[in-house]
Amino acid sequence: MQREGSALHGFGVVTLKEIADHFSSILVVVLIGLVTASAIVVVSLGIAPIKESTAEDPFLFLRLFTRSTPLPLVGLLSFLVPLVAIGLGFDAVNGEHNRRTLSRILSQPIYRDALLFGKFAGGLFTLAVALIVLWLLVIGLGLMGLGIPPNAEEMARALVMLLVTIIYAGFWFALALLCSVVFRSAATAALVALGLWLFVTILWPLFSPALANAVTNAGDILGVLETQQAFARLSPSVLFNEVVAVVLDPSVRSTQQSMLAGLGLMLLERGAIPDAPISLLQSVLVVWPQIVGLAAGAILLFVAGYIVFQRQEVRA
Amino acid sequence: MSGNVIEAQNLTKRYNGTTVVNGISFSVAQGEIFGLLGPNGAGKTTTILMMLGLTEISDGQIRVLGHDPVREPLAVKRRVGYLPDAVGFYDNLSAAENLRYTARLMGLDRKEREERIHTSLGHVGLLDVTDKRVATFSRGMRQRLGLAEILMKEAQIAILDEPTSGLDPQATHELLAIIRGLKQVGVSVLLSSHLLDRVQSVCDRVALFNRGNIALIGTVPELGREVLGGGFRVEVEAEGQGLAERLAAVPGVQQVEPVGPGRWRLTSDHDVRPEAAAAVVGGGGRLLRLSVEEPSLEAIYTRYFQTHEGERHAA
Numbered sequence: 315m316q317r318e319g320s321a322l323h324g325f326g327v328v329t330l331k332e333i334a335d336h337f338s339s340i341l342v343v344v345l346i347g348l349v350t351a352s353a354i355v356v357v358s359l360g361i362a363p364i365k366e367s368t369a370e371d372p373f374l375f376l377r378l379f380t381r382s383t384p385l386p387l388v389g390l391l392s393f394l395v396p397l398v399a400i401g402l403g404f405d406a407v408n409g410e411h412n413r414r415t416l417s418r419i420l421s422q423p424i425y426r427d428a429l430l431f432g433k434f435a436g437g438l439f440t441l442a443v444a445l446i447v448l449w450l451l452v453i454g455l456g457l458m459g460l461g462i463p464p465n466a467e468e469m470a471r472a473l474v475m476l477l478v479t480i481i482y483a484g485f486w487f488a489l490a491l492l493c494s495v496v497f498r499s500a501a502t503a504a505l506v507a508l509g510l511w512l513f514v515t516i517l518w519p520l521f522s523p524a525l526a527n528a529v530t531n532a533g534d535i536l537g538v539l540e541t542q543q544a545f546a547r548l549s550p551s552v553l554f555n556e557v558v559a560v561v562l563d564p565s566v567r568s569t570q571q572s573m574l575a576g577l578g579l580m581l582l583e584r585g586a587i588p589d590a591p592i593s594l595l596q597s598v599l600v601v602w603p604q605i606v607g608l609a610a611g612a613i614l615l616f617v618a619g620y621i622v623f624q625r626q627e628v629r630a
Numbered sequence: 631m632s633g634n635v636i637e638a639q640n641l642t643k644r645y646n647g648t649t650v651v652n653g654i655s656f657s658v659a660q661g662e663i664f665g666l667l668g669p670n671g672a673g674k675t676t677t678i679l680m681m682l683g684l685t686e687i688s689d690g691q692i693r694v695l696g697h698d699p700v701r702e703p704l705a706v707k708r709r710v711g712y713l714p715d716a717v718g719f720y721d722n723l724s725a726a727e728n729l730r731y732t733a734r735l736m737g738l739d740r741k742e743r744e745e746r747i748h749t750s751l752g753h754v755g756l757l758d759v760t761d762k763r764v765a766t767f768s769r770g771m772r773q774r775l776g777l778a779e780i781l782m783k784e785a786q787i788a789i790l791d792e793p794t795s796g797l798d799p800q801a802t803h804e805l806l807a808i809i810r811g812l813k814q815v816g817v818s819v820l821l822s823s824h825l826l827d828r829v830q831s832v833c834d835r836v837a838l839f840n841r842g843n844i845a846l847i848g849t850v851p852e853l854g855r856e857v858l859g860g861g862f863r864v865e866v867e868a869e870g871q872g873l874a875e876r877l878a879a880v881p882g883v884q885q886v887e888p889v890g891p892g893r894w895r896l897t898s899d900h901d902v903r904p905e906a907a908a909a910v911v912g913g914g915g916r917l918l919r920l921s922v923e924e925p926s927l928e929a930i931y932t933r934y935f936q937t938h939e940g941e942r943h944a945a
Contacts, residue, residue, distance in 0.1 A: 319704040327734040338722070414718025418776070421682050421712035422735040423704045628684045629675060 317425070324424035325432050332436025336402055345398045346444045349391075350451065356390055357452050359383045361459035372591070375464035376471060376562045378456045387452065388558040391479055392551045393515060396486040398444065400507045402437045403490030405500035407623060412500065417628045430623050434491060434616060441483040449476045467564075470594050474561050481608050482554045486511070488615035495619045495626070514549040522546040543570075553608050557601040564591035568600060633660045635787055635818045636681065640690035643676050643842075650676050652842040653690060658787075658820055663813050665829045666822040667931065668839025674822040675715060678789055681820075682712055695786060708736070711780030715791040717772055721765035725756055725775055728764055732779055750781035754808055770801030777808050780817075788812050790821040794828050806832050830927040838934065845934060854925020857934050863923040864896045865889070866906055870915020880905045892918070 336342045360381040364374060371377065379387045407430070410416040420426060453472065457463065464472070489510065493503035526542035546552045556569045598605075636658040643651040651673040658664040666674045679685040681692055683699030683706055691698070697705045719728045726747055733743040751757050754774040759767070767775065773793060780788045793809065794802045809832055812819055823829045829836065830850055838846040838853070846853050866877060869892055877894060878886045882905070885897040896902060903920055910917045 318702045323704070323737070324735045327731070331731055335722075413720070414714065414716055415720060417679075417684065417714040418712065418717055418719075418779070419732070419735070420684055421707055421710070421714075422732055423708040423737070424735050425703070628679060 319423075319425075321425045321427040322431065324422070324428040325435070328424075328429055328432025329435045329439070332406075332433055333439055336436065336440040341401055342398075342440065345401045349394045349398055349444070350448050352390055352394065353387055353448050354451060354455065356383070356385065356387050357455050358459070360387070361455070365460060373468060373471075373564060374460060374462065375456055375468040378452060378460075379472070379475065379558070380562050388475070388555070388562065392482070392554045392558075395441075395445070395479060395483045396511045396515065396551070397508075399437075399441060399483045399486035400490040400504065400511060402440060403433075403487045404494055404504040404507055406433045406437065406491050407494040407619075408498050408500050408503055409494070411498060420628055426624055427620075430491075430495075430620055434488070437487045437491070438480075438484050441487060442480050445476060445479055445483065449479075467594060471561055471564070471597070474594070474598060475558050478554065478557050478561065478605060478608070481605065481612065482550065485550050485608055485612040485615065488612045488619065492615050492619035492622070495623045515551040518549045519546055519552060522548075547604070547607075550608060550611060553604045557604045557608075560597050560601045561594075564594075564597060566600075567592050567596075569604070634658060635660050636664075636692070636694050636820065638677075638681075638690070638692040641677065641680060641687065641692055642689035643673070643680060643685070644688045650842055651680070654837075654842075654844045655690075656837050656844060656847055658818055661813065661816055661818055662834045663809070663819040663821070663832050665833035665836040666820065666839060667824065667826065667829060667836050667927070668822075669824060669935075672839035673842040674839055675791055678712075678791055678820075678822060681789065682707060682710060709785060710787045710789060711783045711785030713773070713776040713780060713788070713790045713793055715795070717776040719764040719767075719772060719775060722763065724761045724763055725751065725767070725778075726760045728775065729779055729782055733782060736783060746782045746784070750778040753781050753811070754778045755804070768801070770797050770805065773797065773801070773805055774808065777805070777812075780812075785817060787818045787820065790819065792823055793821055794823065794825055802828055826927040826931055836927070838931065840935070840938065845938070846930075850927055850930070851925060853927075853930050857930045858925055862896075862898050862901050864898060864902055864906055865893065865919070865921050865923065866896065866910065866917075867893045867919035868910045868915045868917045870910065870913055873910060873913060873915050876909045876913045876915075877906060880909050 357378055360378060360383045363383060364377045364381055367374070367377075382389075405412075407416075410419065419429065449472070453464070486507075490503070490507045493507045494500070497503040497506065522545035523542050525545050526538050530537045530541045532538070547556075560566050560569060592600075634657040636656075638657070639655050640653045641651060641655070642649065642653050654673075654677065656664075666677065668674055676685065680687050681694055681699060683703035687700060694706045695709050697709075699706045719725075720731070723731070729747045729750070730743060733747065738746065748757075748760075751760055754777050756771060756774055756778060759771070764772070764775070777788075777790075777793075788809075790809070794805055797805065806828065809819060809821070821829070821833070833850070835847070835849050836853065837844045846856060848856070866873075874886050874888065874894060877883060877896060880896075880898075880902055882898045882900055882902050883896050884899065887895045887897070889895050896906060901922055903922055907917055907920055
């Protein structure tokens with residue numbers, strides 16, 4: 315059956331309304347402020363040690379993102395970005411239900427699609443703006459603190475990292491949106507989303523070695539490690555960390571490298587010069603599956619929310 | 631063109647096997663105020679949501695202004711204004727901002743938008759709180775803001791779900807006045823309610839809902855005759871000799887019942903006030919009071935559900 319009119323009629327109106335709501339929401343402003351403040355602290359603390367290695371490091375600027383003092387900026391982001399995304403999305407749809415605005419809005423000449431798409435686009439735009447501002451602040455701090463400009467390759471790598479972070483934020487926002495569709499109570503939706511976030515970012519990486527040991531033959535060390543990695547990759551924060559580790563460090567040529575280094579082994583490739591930097595394109599190709607995985611996860615979660623929302627009864 | 635703006639035939643809604651609306655048929659004429667009455671949970675809101683295409687129809691069909699709300703929801707929603715039960719607005723926005731958002735969703739351009747917001751807020755008496763946040767509004771003001779939204783939409787049909795529930799008498803009075811105003815500008819109104827005396831004062835026709843069925847449909851006097859039987863009750867207060875016999879002789883009077891000294895209640899098949907007056911005066915009596923007892927919707931409703939509860943228990 316063909317529907318009359320565009321499914322996206324009213325999409326722009328909803329998107330603008332959502333963006334305005336987010337930027338005037340105290341919760342969102344506090345969360346974004348918190349992340350930005352901690353990012354500034356982490357980067358400022360990292361500048362002094364980076365300066366000491368100025369001479370020998372060709373990718374000095376990228377160390378801003380990865381140097382650990384006391385934790386790397388990307389680690390901070392992989393932990394805190396989900397929190398902001400959940401804060402933006404947990405009451406997106408059930409909030410309209412509870413305020414009793416949903417049936418009034420849906421009685422206007424728009425489809426439900428426009429409402430949900432608009433909510434997703436508005437949230438993602440807000441997250442993107444916050445992340446871009448944070449990214450520019452980090453670059454600015456780096457310029458002032460290090461006193462040397464980044465080269466084109468470094469800027470390109472930092473940009474890829476920014477894009478991946480936005481996709482990562484989109485994943486968590488889609489999850490929060492799904493929770494807000496499924497659970498009628500905003501508190502339930504928030505707690506379920508936060509519970510999942512704690513589980514996959516903190517508990518799951520701890521569980522995966524035990525699980526890997528249980529399902530593979532103990533004698534096969536490499537097999538155990540591979541299974542362990544496969545399990546760990548079910549967590550989006552693990553995927554995100556793998557991507558940024560490779561993208562922000564041209565000397566990393568495989569996602570297995572850090573795992574093998576942990577065992578005191580080197581990744582041997584025929585004809586490869588150890589520690590020689592690889593090109594950005596090569597780096598992206600190494601982690602392309604992870605990037606696609608994150609984006610696909612975000613899309614799947616959104617589609618699930620979309621299907622549930624389309625079939626949901628409007629009445630309270 | 632039949633002149634009907636809403637036509638429902640055999641409309642049915644089932645949720646997981648339970649039938650909520652069971653094959654109802656009704657029509658609403660152009661410019662009419664039509665009331666859907668019945669206890670909570672009788673299927674009124676579900677019927678309304680089916681009209682707007684906001685919930686799927688299990689069986690039967692409905693036409694709103696000639697459009698099918700399932701296939702052409704936008705065409706229907708462009709022309710129909712809806713005020714949900716306990717309507718909600720965005721508390722952090724002002725009255726005008728709330729209307730501006732829906733006006734954008736309707737696709738009005740800026741100039742028209744601002745004009746219509748101004749006129750419609752004026753119409754419902756909210757002009758002085760245009761820029762106040764809705765969080766500070768009373769329930770009655772919210773309902774009026776909801777009506778302003780329908781006015782702004784210039785809807786041909788206004789569907790109001792429990793518009794007066796939870797309002798104080800003054801607010802109810804104001805709201806009903808606005809609803810009558812809608813009728814005057816040619817808008818057809820369909821409203822649902824369980825508050826009967828209020829509804830009676832505005833509705834041209836009503837449909838009585840009971841467990842997903844329309845039990846009765848028609849004007850209030852029609853329903854009165856059907857349910858209460860015996861048609862009209864006229865009360866006469868007069869002084870004079872042999873009035874009871876004279877009144878009993880009036881054509882159409884079925885029964886004369888004394889209700890006090892010099893007061894009688896006549897039961898008749900039509901309004902016999904003129905004849906009764908003539909009978910009293912003609913017999914040399916002094917007529918003090920003459921009144922016809924309008925069948926009250928409350929009485930109809932109570933009687934109807936009493937008899938039908940009784941039948942069900944007996945069955």
